[in-house]
Amino acid sequence: MAVSNIRYGAGVTKEVGMDLQNMGAKKVCLMTDKNLSQLPPVQTVMDSLVKSGISFQVYDSVRVEPTDGSFMDAIEFAKKGAFDAYVAVGGGSTMDTCKATNLYASSPHSEFLDYVNAPIGKGKPVTVPLKPLIAVPTTSGTGSETTGVAIFDYEHMKVKTGIASRAIKPTLGLVDPLHTLHMPCQVVANSGFDVLCHALESYTAIPYSMRSPCPSNPIQRPAYQGSNPISDIWAVHALRIVAKYLKRAVKNPDDLEARSSMHLASAFAGIGFGNAGVHLCHGMSYPISGLVKTYKAKEYNVDHPLVPHGLSVVLTSPAVFTFTAQMFPERHLETAEILGADIRTARTEDAGLVLADTLRQFLFDLNVDDGLAALGYSKDDIPSLVKGTLPQERVTKLAPRAQSEEDLSALFEASMKLY
Numbered sequence: 545m546a547v548s549n550i551r552y553g554a555g556v557t558k559e560v561g562m563d564l565q566n567m568g569a570k571k572v573c574l575m576t577d578k579n580l581s582q583l584p585p586v587q588t589v590m591d592s593l594v595k596s597g598i599s600f601q602v603y604d605s606v607r608v609e610p611t612d613g614s615f616m617d618a619i620e621f622a623k624k625g626a627f628d629a630y631v632a633v634g635g636g637s638t639m640d641t642c643k644a645t646n647l648y649a650s651s652p653h654s655e656f657l658d659y660v661n662a663p664i665g666k667g668k669p670v671t672v673p674l675k676p677l678i679a680v681p682t683t684s685g686t687g688s689e690t691t692g693v694a695i696f697d698y699e700h701m702k703v704k705t706g707i708a709s710r711a712i713k714p715t716l717g718l719v720d721p722l723h724t725l726h727m728p729c730q731v732v733a734n735s736g737f738d739v740l741c742h743a744l745e746s747y748t749a750i751p752y753s754m755r756s757p758c759p760s761n762p763i764q765r766p767a768y769q770g771s772n773p774i775s776d777i778w779a780v781h782a783l784r785i786v787a788k789y790l791k792r793a794v795k796n797p798d799d800l801e802a803r804s805s806m807h808l809a810s811a812f813a814g815i816g817f818g819n820a821g822v823h824l825c826h827g828m829s830y831p832i833s834g835l836v837k838t839y840k841a842k843e844y845n846v847d848h849p850l851v852p853h854g855l856s857v858v859l860t861s862p863a864v865f866t867f868t869a870q871m872f873p874e875r876h877l878e879t880a881e882i883l884g885a886d887i888r889t890a891r892t893e894d895a896g897l898v899l900a901d902t903l904r905q906f907l908f909d910l911n912v913d914d915g916l917a918a919l920g921y922s923k924d925d926i927p928s929l930v931k932g933t934l935p936q937e938r939v940t941k942l943a944p945r946a947q948s949e950e951d952l953s954a955l956f957e958a959s960m961k962l963y
Contacts, residue, residue, distance in 0.1 A: 545774050546710040546767070547815045548679070548690050552719040552808060557588045557680055560631060560718060561596030567676045567715075569629035572600040573622055575642045576633045577608060579845050585682050585723045586633050593631075601625055606638045608846050609833060609853065611697040612656065615644045622649035630677040632714070635735070636686030636853065639679045640694035643712040647694075650674045659707045661938045664698055669763045670711035679714040682723040684793070684806040685735025685854055687742060687814020689717030692767050695853075697834050703932045704830030708767040713818075719811050721804035729794050730843035731852075733910050736790040736806055738854035739782060740906075741861060742813035746820035747771060747779040748868055748875050749942040768821025770942055778816035783882050785809035794910055823943035824864045828955065829856035831932025832916065839919045851919055858907065859916055862900035863958035867951065869896025871944035904962055915961040926956045 551559070564572055572593065576586050581604040593600050603621050607614035622630075622645045632642035647659060651672040657665040679689035688694075692713035695706040727735070752770035759765045771779075785805050792802035833856045836849045844850055869876040873895035880899040881887045883906060890898050913919060921929070930952045933940065940947065947955075 545819050546692065546713060547818060548714045548717045550690065550717045550719055550811055552811070554720065554722050554804075556718045557585065557720045557723070558592050560589055560678055560680065561592035561594070561598055563678060563716060564593070564598050564629055564631070565596045567629060569598060569676065571625070571627050572598055572629045572631060573625055573627040573645070574600050574602045574631045574633065575606055575618065575638055575645070576602070576604050577606040577638055578604055580634050580638070580682060583726050585680065585726065589631060589633050589680060606634060606641045608637050608844065609697060609850055610637050610641050611699050613699060615641060615696050616656065618645045619648045622646070623652060627675065629675050631680065632677065633680045633682065635681065635683035636688040636695070639681065639686065639688035639714070640696065640706075642677060642679070643694040643714070644696070644707055646674050646677050647707065647712050659709065661705050661708055663937065664701065664703070664705045664935050670709045674711060676715040679717045680723070681717065681719060681807070681810065683727060683731060683735045684724055684803070684810040685738035687739070687810045687818065689714055689719065690811055690814035691818035693818065701935075703834045703935060705935065708938060710767055717811065719807055721800065721807045724803035724807050725797065725800070728843035729797060730841065732803070732806070733794045733912070734841070734852040734854035735810070736786060736793065736854065737858035739806065739810050739813045740786050740790070741825045741854075741857045742817040742822060743779040743783040743786065744861065744865065744879055745822040745825055746775050746813070746817035747783070747879060748865070748872055748944060749820050749823050750944050752820070755942070766938070767818065768938065768942060769819060771820045775816040775820035778812045779820070780882070782809045782813035782816060783879060785812070787883050791909060821942040822939050824868065824940060824947070824955070825857045825861050827936035827940040828860045828864070828929070828933050828952070829853065830936055831929045832856040832859070832919070834932055835925065835928055837920045855913070858912070859962070860955060860959040862903050862962060863955045865903070866896035866900045867947070867955060868943055868945050869899065908963055912962070914963050915959055916956065917960045921960065923957065923960070926953050929956045
């Protein structure tokens, strides 16, 4: 099990300057995006750095849903800055950009694809020492403050991939529920869907004891190892919080209890999937985001077409869990019950359908777009979507049931319309 140190509580962000001082940091890179750079979370961090006499430079050009190009831009900035510590303030895009930046600035002679997941990159193990990185999440979704994973769009192939290594996980995550009050409702919903799928996928992933072959050396053991007794506890607990609080957090921006709870659920699910891994919803989501045409998500202030990560993940969930349920039906029924289904008369063979119906109702209640067709996709796009899923073996191989190209085509087709 690997997880970052986490400190949780209203106002903990104010301690970041003292933390960096305690680490002996002299020159810090503060990473964020253009929208957040104007908001209180970043101001709180800057005030704390100034108060502790920490010299810092701000990089605020993080791209929402980063690309290899946007990663490279941040890496160049860091190489010139010669920083001895990093602070990431933002959602998954910022935290992931900062992790990758820390890695490549610490390993300046590496080629970009050296550490990128195979088969797109070389997937080399990280052997260089990295600088301290403190993550301050402002969304309740990715759980990136807890994990050693950094995801980006590889533009040349129009597909999402990433870097996965325990070495890049943050040194410390400051989980401050006050930051959640700045999130628009649609951002809360889409971030929450990421938590939902992190929990569902890590709980239904292939068990760690069935994953093979065993690596010849522990350094080659992947960050994502399959469901296991510890990740299961975190996944189920996160799912219970989502069931209780996500709708409240979306519908009432001032509900501090609901938003604080979702902020914790994000970290809890991160601990679960950061070790167990995710599977098909995530594997299929990467081309859904990467091949976006003109869709622009509501309440996202960006200058490019964008399918938010959580939305791209959740739209395939009814189809995916109908497909995977025959392997571990009890787990699928258990999660359906947590999400509100009455399973007293449910038959084991109907587990997938019960969970799928429960998810559809959950999404309908939150006004989620009616399937991939609502994002501008049609049957003609299915071959491209399948092609974009095939390289995602790092996650698709964790699904409890193996899938052929025909299976993937059928799953995308079943996800065109939800209701």
